[in-house]
Amino acid sequence: MSVELREALGKIIESGYQLSADAFDYLKTLDRDILQDTVRRVLLFANSSEKDVVILDRIFFQKVIERSREKSKVKGFITGKSLGRPLASEYEGQIQVLNNQPPEPSGDLKGFIDYFRSRFKKIEGIFRKRIDMKDVVTIGIAQKMPLKSKMKVIGMVTTKRASGPRLFIELEDPEDSITVMTSDSETVRKGLTILQDQVICVDAVKFKHDLLIANDFIWPDIPSHSPRRSEIPMCVAFLADLHIGSKLFQKKIFNRFIRWMNLEVGRPESRKMAARVKYVIITGDLVDGIGVYPNHMDELEIKDIREQYETAALILSELPNYVEIIIIPGNHDPVRKSLPQPPISKQYAERIHNDDRIHLLGNPSHLLINGVEVYISHGKALEEVLSRIPGMNFHNPEVGIELLLRCRHVAPTYGTSIPIAPEKVDRLVIESTPDIIQMGHIHVYGYRRYKGTTIIASGSWQEQTSFQKRVNLSPTIGIAPIVDLQTHNIAPLDFTKSY
Numbered sequence: 001m002s003v004e005l006r007e008a009l010g011k012i013i014e015s016g017y018q019l020s021a022d023a024f025d026y027l028k029t030l031d032r033d034i035l036q037d038t039v040r041r042v043l044l045f046a047n048s049s050e051k052d053v054v055i056l057d058r059i060f061f062q063k064v065i066e067r068s069r070e071k072s073k074v075k076g077f078i079t080g081k082s083l084g085r086p087l088a089s090e091y092e093g094q095i096q097v098l099n100n101q102p103p104e105p106s107g108d109l110k111g112f113i114d115y116f117r118s119r120f121k122k123i124e125g126i127f128r129k130r131i132d133m134k135d136v137v138t139i140g141i142a143q144k145m146p147l148k149s150k151m152k153v154i155g156m157v158t159t160k161r162a163s164g165p166r167l168f169i170e171l172e173d174p175e176d177s178i179t180v181m182t183s184d185s186e187t188v189r190k191g192l193t194i195l196q197d198q199v200i201c202v203d204a205v206k207f208k209h210d211l212l213i214a215n216d217f218i219w220p221d222i223p224s225h226s227p228r229r230s231e232i233p234m235c236v237a238f239l240a241d242l243h244i245g246s247k248l249f250q251k252k253i254f255n256r257f258i259r260w261m262n263l264e265v266g267r268p269e270s271r272k273m274a275a276r277v278k279y280v281i282i283t284g285d286l287v288d289g290i291g292v293y294p295n296h297m298d299e300l301e302i303k304d305i306r307e308q309y310e311t312a313a314l315i316l317s318e319l320p321n322y323v324e325i326i327i328i329p330g331n332h333d334p335v336r337k338s339l340p341q342p343p344i345s346k347q348y349a350e351r352i353h354n355d356d357r358i359h360l361l362g363n364p365s366h367l368l369i370n371g372v373e374v375y376i377s378h379g380k381a382l383e384e385v386l387s388r389i390p391g392m393n394f395h396n397p398e399v400g401i402e403l404l405l406r407c408r409h410v411a412p413t414y415g416t417s418i419p420i421a422p423e424k425v426d427r428l429v430i431e432s433t434p435d436i437i438q439m440g441h442i443h444v445y446g447y448r449r450y451k452g453t454t455i456i457a458s459g460s461w462q463e464q465t466s467f468q469k470r471v472n473l474s475p476t477i478g479i480a481p482i483v484d485l486q487t488h489n490i491a492p493l494d495f496t497k498s499y
Ligand code: D5M
Pocket: 241, 285, 331, 332, 383, 417, 441, 442, 443, 468, 471, 473
C-alpha cells in the first residue's frame, strides 16, 4: 500500500467512517495527486450531509466526484442570455474597490503623531462639509475669543472624566488643547457615549481662557440620503464568522446555505431569490485559526492552518460558479492583528488564492458593487463599544455599528485590545457615506436602517465556544442576510429553521 493510500485510509477512520471494500478498490485506482483531494471532498460531503453517513461506499465516492466535475463544467457560461439559467449567471460581477490607499508604515513615535494628525484632518474635513459648521473655529482661535462668545470647535478627545453631575472632556487639535465642561443632564448623557480618541465637534460658549461650556456634542455622522440602487436585481449574501476548522463549525447548517445557493432547496420564493445572489461576502473569521483563545486546541477539528483553508476552499468551491466571493480577514485569520489588516496571504491559503472567483481584500474594505457603496469590516472594535458605552449590549451589535458609522471610524479608541498600526494615513476613517455597512465578529445577527444606510451585523456559523460561554455570549447561528441591491430589501434567511 502506498504512503498516500495509507494516509487517506487513516484520515477516513480517524473521522469515524467505515470504508466499503468496493470503495477501497476504487481508491486504489486513483492517482496520488487526486487521492488526497478526493478523500477531503468525500469527508466534507459526508460530514455536512443531512443524513447520518456511516459507511463510505463506491457510489458515495462517485457521487461526490461527479458533483465537483459538474461544478467545473458550467464555467464560462456567465454572459449571454439563456433561458432557465439563474439570473445571477447572466451578468458579470461589478466590483470596484474604493479604498486603494497603500499602507505607509511608520514604526517610530512620530508614526503615531502622523497617524492621529491624519485622522483629525480627515474627520475635520467631513465636519467642514456640513452646512451647520459655518461657525467652526480652531481651538487656538477659541482661546483668543472674548468670554461668552459662542462657537464650534473640532478636536480629538484625549480624556473624558465624569465628576459628580459634570463631565469634563479634553479636546486637542494639531496645535492646541482645551477643556470642555458640561453639567446639563442631556448633554452629559450624550457626552458619556463619546469614545476616547474620537474626533468630535462641540457647540460651546467661552467661559474662561481655556474652558468652554458645551451646549451640545456633534458627531461627524452621515447625512440622510437615498441609497444608490443597482440597475439589475442582483443580491448579496452578507456572511461572517464561519470558523472552519473548529469542532463547533456548523457544517450541516452551512451546507444548507450552499445547497440553497445551488437552487437545490428552499421555498419557491426564496429559491427565486437564490437565483439572484451574485455575491457572497465573508467579513472575517473564515477559519478558526490556531491558539486564538485559551484552550483553543481542544476545540479544533483541523489543527493546521493551511488545512483549514484547504477545507474552506473546498466548501466555497461548492458555491455556484457564477458567484463572486469577497473575503476579508478577522482576528482568527492568520494576518497581523493590528488594523487595518492586509488580505489573507497566499502562504496560508493557496487554493483560495488560485480561485479567480474569490477576491481577498483587507479589513476594512470599501466597495462599489453594482453601483452600491458597501463598507465591510470584521468589527473587532464593536467589543469595546458594546461593553463600554452606557445602554449598549452584545444583543444588539447593529447599534454599535451605527455608532461607529456616526463616528466615521472603524476603531476610534487607540491602545485597547484592538491594536491600530501606526501608519502615516488613517485608513480606518469611513470617508464617504456607505449605502450598506456590514460587520461580523460579535456572532449575533442584527439589522437596522439609519439615515438611508442599511446596517447589518452578521451572526455566525459556529456553535457557542467554551470561551464565549465564559463571557456569556449566545451566538445567533445560521442566518444569512440577503440584500437586494436594487430595492435594498433584506431577507435574513434562517438556515436552522425554514428558508
Ligand atoms: O469572537 C467571538 C465573540 O466573542 C464575539 O462576540 C466577541 C467575543 N470576544 C472575543 N474576544 C473577546 C474578548 N477578549 N473579550 C470579550 N469578548 C470577546 P471571535 O473573534 O470569533 O473569537
